[in-house]
Amino acid sequence: MRDSVNLLARLPSAGPDAPGEHADAVVQLCAFFVGADEYVLDIQRVEEVLPLQRVTPIPHAPSFVEGVLHLRGAILPVVDLRRQLQGTPSVESRKGRLLVCKLGTRRVAVRVERVAEVMRLRRADIKPAPALVVAGRSPFVVGVCGPPDRLRLLLDLKALLRAELEKEAARPLR
Numbered sequence: 001m002r003d004s005v006n007l008l009a010r011l012p013s014a015g016p017d018a019p020g021e022h023a024d025a026v027v028q029l030c031a032f033f034v035g036a037d038e039y040v041l042d043i044q045r046v047e048e049v050l051p052l053q054r055v056t057p058i059p060h061a062p063s064f065v066e067g068v069l070h071l072r073g074a075i076l077p078v079v080d081l082r083r084q085l086q087g088t089p090s091v092e093s094r095k096g097r098l099l100v101c102k103l104g105t106r107r108v109a110v111r112v113e114r115v116a117e118v119m120r121l122r123r124a125d126i127k128p129a130p131a132l133v134v135a136g137r138s139p140f141v142v143g144v145c146g147p148p149d150r151l152r153l154l155l156d157l158k159a160l161l162r163a164e165l166e167k168e169a170a171r172p173l174r
Contacts, residue, residue, distance in 0.1 A: 049115055076100065
């Protein structure tokens with residue numbers, strides 16, 4: 001299995017002697033908004049939440065990369081999730097935030113429109129994404145959770161960025 005944020009496959013169980021308790025494991029997810037849509041990420045991916053900061057643009061960067069940010073001695077790429085998921089740039093807002101996320105050995109700052117909450121729920125409450133949603137080479141919606149009137153999509157951020165980088169690499173140079 002590739003290095004993924006797929007909570008459905010990698011959640012810790014209560015122990016090797018407690019097979020029935022695996023679904024009762026409690027997980028934490030960071031819920032945030034991109035436009036009017038609500039998404040969640042495994043809290044283990046999120047290092048910190050920052051207010052919006054000055055971003056230095058990079059010429060000829062992929063369209064979803066706003067630029068770079070200097071954070072305590074490290075240079076991080078800043079990704080606009082609204083541009084990536086919905087095709088439009090994020091709207092300036094006082095509630096806008098940057099989620100500093102770990103992707104393997106790399107770190108990236110992800111721009112979201114607001115952070116809603118940190119959720120704690122049972123693993124069994126996260127349902128796999130329907131097959132039609134995940135069809136394709138790099139599915140990045142790996143699950144769904146929440147009440148019927150407020151479903152949240154569980155993102156695999158690494159797969160999402162990989163898919164976008166592959167699309168950008170396939171575009172002809174201008």
